[in-house]
Amino acid sequence: MVLLYGASGFMGELIAREAARQGLPVTLAGRSESSLAALGAEFGLPHRVFALDNPDAARQALGGHQVLINASGPFHLTAAPLLRHALNAGVHYLDLAGEVEDFRAAQALDLEAVARGVMLMPGVGFGVFPTDSVAVYLHRLLPDAARLTLAFETQGGVSQGTAQTVLYGLARGGVARRGGALIPVPAAWKRRRTDFGSGAKVALFNPWRADLVSAYASTGIPDIDTYSVIPQPLATLMRLDAWWPGLVRSRAVQGLLQRQVAAQGRGPDAAELAAGRTVVYGEAQNREGQRVAARLFGPEAYLFSAQSAVLAARLVLDGQHRPGYRTPAEVFGPDALLGLPGVRRELL
Template sequence: MAADYNLTWRLFDQQQACPSVLDGVSLVVNCAGPFAETAPWLARLCVECGVHYIDIGGEVSVVQQLLQLDASARSHGVAIVPACGLASIATDCLAQALLKKLPTPTHLRFAVEYCHLPCRGSVESVLLALLGWRKGLSVAAGSLRTAVLSLGCLPLSRRERKIEVSPWGSKTIQVGFDGQIRHATLFPWPDAFCLYPSTQVANIESYLVLKPWEIRVLKMVPYMSPFLQLPLIQRSMLARLPANYVPKFPIGGQNRIWAKAISGDHEAQGWLTHKPGQHMSGYDFTVFGVLAVAKRMLANRDHPVGFCSPAQVAGDDLWHDIVNTELWVDSQ
């Protein structure tokens, strides 16, 4: 690929990583998952070398490890910006827009819908992949692998500034998109960690829109979790996952992200989606989003350092740089 685009390249792994491999580099964009295997050591190397680090991951356990680099990153003048993909860029921009309408909210809630048209959902795609199916899956191969490796993770939220863990399927809400009601369940998005430094809101919850039967399946995960986390079982499941296929995203499908800020009897809602008639999957959004963050960081070197959210380093109008995206807010 580097040869096709006349680009320079460097090849190294954790054992070969040393400061010299980042000579002449000012910013690293980590797109190599599973991020549990790449992000911690690569971010530490970036801090040591004084190089800014961003990634497109979102695994909570990884974000927690990167958060521990905050003090060291600050002392080295380095920004650590994880989760620069669909969920965190969108929720971060929405949070900043809501804070302008409701400056001191006590609660922030988010919900992500990967596609507003009928298609195989996230849970359905993972189940079918484990059965050897590869046609019509809406989840990419790398995401399937991450899902299997994350079976032990539980949904979490921030409650009165402290992290709270909840069983799968134990918290559900109904979300309105264009007058249509969608069901969503609490999900281990990294917003409780990524957005707290920039918003300082005491209560943060993030949900994933799923089909009702998918939510019922997730409620069974706690009973199977000890079995599913066994190394032998995980290796067996990983071996069954299809590798070479293209995720199926319906033509005209849109990612839609909802947010609500609450302060006493007052609330404000916001939505971020693609303009009508535009076709873009969550993976496309991630590509445009992380590139927008990187470009803005390189253009403005006077951005915050340490552990940061995307909007902190790239501005709360970041969504303007993501093609065919629109955001609007309704306050009550």
């Protein structure tokens, strides 16, 4: 059985819908009895109610389950308590986080997870699963790669949870991977033109991407750059952060941005979900100048996340898990996503 926490949120509901469609045994969980009961009645799924600060209730709710999916963002608020609940209950942990800080928190629990026989795998959504798959695929083609570049483009709307996470990252600064170490860098400190299959587009350096942790864990490549095609006005905010970090990170500006996020809808509507698409570009290079590159195409990012999260849970239930902090492609391999609808990969 799988326990899905945050099931009544935008991303959680998408996962619940996909799980019900596939017949995956899922229990819906979260803090709102009324929302969960309504969702459970719609999908024919049981539900459990518990708050993150109630370990006894969490342990009781997790009883009889083998996998916990955390779909409740922002993950810098929810991952720590749910990681602890999963470890205490001996349940494998999955989430949809995509930020450096969230992955380092899971990494810090690696030894305890190994001792308890529990796998901790953040990033089973679009946040990392596709990019990690491209990274491992390229590394297998070029095992002595010394530099890895990952970039992505998404077409579709943005949920409140994603917007809140971006603002949180802007307030804290970011990192790059150099010589195997994480070094502090500002947002958008570099840019590159990348062909995502329909002509070159400008992508900005994204210093919060968890690939800076996950791809290094998966491949050991010492220098990693991460880029994203960023819509306006977020790109402007990222450039401002590079030039004038005190302004973007000030309490007044952060408060204004948070109010704007709170006023937007929960996430993309059905039409946007159906029309959206994603493309991941990856490039690896060794010290002799040999280079390999690939693109991975998929559906809209939130739909992709729902499908990949359900796939990850199913694979874990089928026995594909290893104790400790793990990345998706490390455990499931670089080809696992290719069986999902609309997902394909091309070697350039």
